[in-house]
Amino acid sequence: ANPRPLDLNNVQGDILEGLGKKNEAFFFFQIKAGQASPFREDLRSFIPLITTTTEAKKFHQCIREGKKEAAKQGKPFPMIENSGVNISFSQKGLVALGITDNIGDDVFKQGMLADASGLGDDLSDWDADFKKEIHAVIIVTANSTSVLERTLDHIKSIFRVGHKDTTIQEVTRLLGQTRPGAEDGHEHFGFNDGLSQPAVKDVDAGVTSEPGEKPVRQGVILLGREGDDGLLIPGQPLKSVTRPSWALDGSFLAFRYLKQLVPEFDSFLEANALPVPRIRAPGDPTGAELLGARLVGRWKSGAPIDLTPIRDNPAFATREDFRFDPANQERCPFAAHVRKTNPRSDLDKLGGTEIRRIIRRGIAFGPEVTTEEKKAKKSSSNEKLERGLLFTCYQSNLGNGFHFMQESWANNNQFPPKTAATPPVPAPGIDPIIGVGIGTPRQMVGTSPDISKSNQELDFTAKWVIPRGGEYFFSPSISALKNTFAA
Numbered sequence: 001a002n003p004r005p006l007d008l009n010n011v012q013g014d015i016l017e018g019l020g021k022k023n024e025a026f027f028f029f030q031i032k033a034g035q036a037s038p039f040r041e042d043l044r045s046f047i048p049l050i051t052t053t054t055e056a057k058k059f060h061q062c063i064r065e066g067k068k069e070a071a072k073q074g075k076p077f078p079m080i081e082n083s084g085v086n087i088s089f090s091q092k093g094l095v096a097l098g099i100t101d102n103i104g105d106d107v108f109k110q111g112m113l114a115d116a117s118g119l120g121d122d123l124s125d126w127d128a129d130f131k132k133e134i135h136a137v138i139i140v141t142a143n144s145t146s147v148l149e150r151t152l153d154h155i156k157s158i159f160r161v162g163h164k165d166t167t168i169q170e171v172t173r174l175l176g177q178t179r180p181g182a183e184d185g186h187e188h189f190g191f192n193d194g195l196s197q198p199a200v201k202d203v204d205a206g207v208t209s210e211p212g213e214k215p216v217r218q219g220v221i222l223l224g225r226e227g228d229d230g231l232l233i234p235g236q237p238l239k240s241v242t243r244p245s246w247a248l249d250g251s252f253l254a255f256r257y258l259k260q261l262v263p264e265f266d267s268f269l270e271a272n273a274l275p276v277p278r279i280r281a282p283g284d285p286t287g288a289e290l291l292g293a294r295l296v297g298r299w300k301s302g303a304p305i306d307l308t309p310i311r312d313n314p315a316f317a318t319r320e321d322f323r324f325d326p327a328n329q330e331r332c333p334f335a336a337h338v339r340k341t342n343p344r345s346d347l348d349k350l351g352g353t354e355i356r357r358i359i360r361r362g363i364a365f366g367p368e369v370t371t372e373e374k375k376a377k378k379s380s381s382n383e384k385l386e387r388g389l390l391f392t393c394y395q396s397n398l399g400n401g402f403h404f405m406q407e408s409w410a411n412n413n414q415f416p417p418k419t420a421a422t423p424p425v426p427a428p429g430i431d432p433i434i435g436v437g438i439g440t441p442r443q444m445v446g447t448s449p450d451i452s453k454s455n456q457e458l459d460f461t462a463k464w465v466i467p468r469g470g471e472y473f474f475s476p477s478i479s480a481l482k483n484t485f486a487a
């Protein structure tokens with residue numbers, strides 16, 4: 001049961017609501033050796049800057065109403081200046097602060113560097129900074145680079161960065177920004193992103209009646225709440241967890257620095273384009289577009305292929321009311337990215353998906369593909385042109401959420417289990433976007449919408465998403481920050 005009513009003023013805003021943003025900075029730092037006490041003092045001055053869920057909700061409400069009003073008056077809606085601030089700590093950060101309670105999450109405790117091989121990462125691709133000790137990350141969001149910089153400068157001044165008595169040492173900083181024009185909200189392969197999120201019970205109003213996806217209990221995302229029941233490894237009884245009292249209403253943040261090879265992905269789609277009629281009606285996809293949609297499970301607009309399998313339909317972009325046919329991949333391949341990461345009805349008979357749900361808050365980074373890269377069908381080796389996704393997600397248990405999703409679903413060619421498939425399926429294959437075949441070939445079946453060809457394998461010769469680093473963090477409640485982290 002829930003310990004006390006949830007107070008959205010006490011939960012950091014990125015978790016349950018998201019910080020409105022065009023620009024985002026991830027400022028990774030260490031607490032200087034021997035400086036834990038003065039750091040705590042600085043943290044006390046920093047806490048009032050943190051955007052709470054209530055504030056983030058108010059901001060979004062204000063934008064929605066402003067847009068409606070502007071539309072009524074036939075006026076363009078002006079960009080609202082805004083900045084959001086959140087903070088999260090790694091296990092090493094907890095140790096640096098002398099917080100030794102067992103938080104009850106082994107994946108968090110070992111850190112992402114130690115977990116990297118389990119996730120399928122090649123450590124030689126990791127940026128050297130993510131092999132260093134990182135104690136915490138401050139997330140800053142804004143609607144312009146100038147507001148972002150100003151907020152970052154203010155934060156740095158609180159921790160006296162640049163002065164002899166500073167309490168922190170920057171490790172690295174990553175900057176994300178939404179893509180320009182019509183690509184706003186789309187990741188670099190061109191697909192609308194951040195659409196399907198679990199609705200959280202009694203937090204996200206008005207979603208309970210949606211068919212298909214049910215709201216998740218608060219404890220799936222927040223520690224210590226109803227639904228934060230323990231670690232679930234298939235075939236084993238639920239392993240219960242005990243949380244320290246200060247962990248209540250915090251959430252684990254998995255951060256992934258993912259480079260995307262866009263020209264390579266596009267040329268793979270061209271080379272393996274699915275057969276489509278030579279004469280196409282307006283709105284009909286090319287064979288490459290159809291293949292792209294079959295790999296992701298949604299068209300570029302976001303429309304789920306399970307609802308509109310033949311052609312994109314932007315009117316369906318935000319629809320979540322789809323349920324896969326567990327016996328069939330005619331409408332959507334079993335291994336398609338959205339089916340691998342949220343198999344929905346595929347798991348109805350296996351306990352459902354609730355415990356595996358995560359809330360994603362990623363942002364694109366890096367410039368658009370250049371004409372030279374397009375021509376060469378190859379990403380430039382110039383680091384300045386590197387692009388991809390700064391992927392973040394929140395959950396109450398990393399072993400149930402991100403870690404499990406990557407290791408046991410995306411990388412596992414046998415998932416989802418397909419004993420009842422018609423026709424019988426050899427193995428669904430790995431997630432074509434993020435999957436790494438560990439000891440299995442990089443391939444999937446079901447890319448063809450023609451059911452008689454459902455078992456044809458498609459081999460991925462290369463990877464298009466290269467993990468460059470990351471870390472696991474804990475994003476504490478405001479009261480825990482005041483009474484435990486800064487005390």
Ligand code: HEM
Pocket residue numbers: 187188189191192193194195196197256258259260296298302337338339341342358360388389391402405406410433434465
């Ligand atoms: C959904 C792209 C990495 C988990 C999606 C969607 C796209 C996408 C286009 C569909 C739109 C939406 O519902 O938001 C990408 C790209 C990635 C990436 C390009 C890497 C560069 C990841 C990672 C994970 C993940 C690392 C977790 C291990 C999910 C989940 C969904 C999703 C849970 C929602 C599925 C659903 O509920 O329908 N992703 N993603 N993604 N992705 Fe990813």
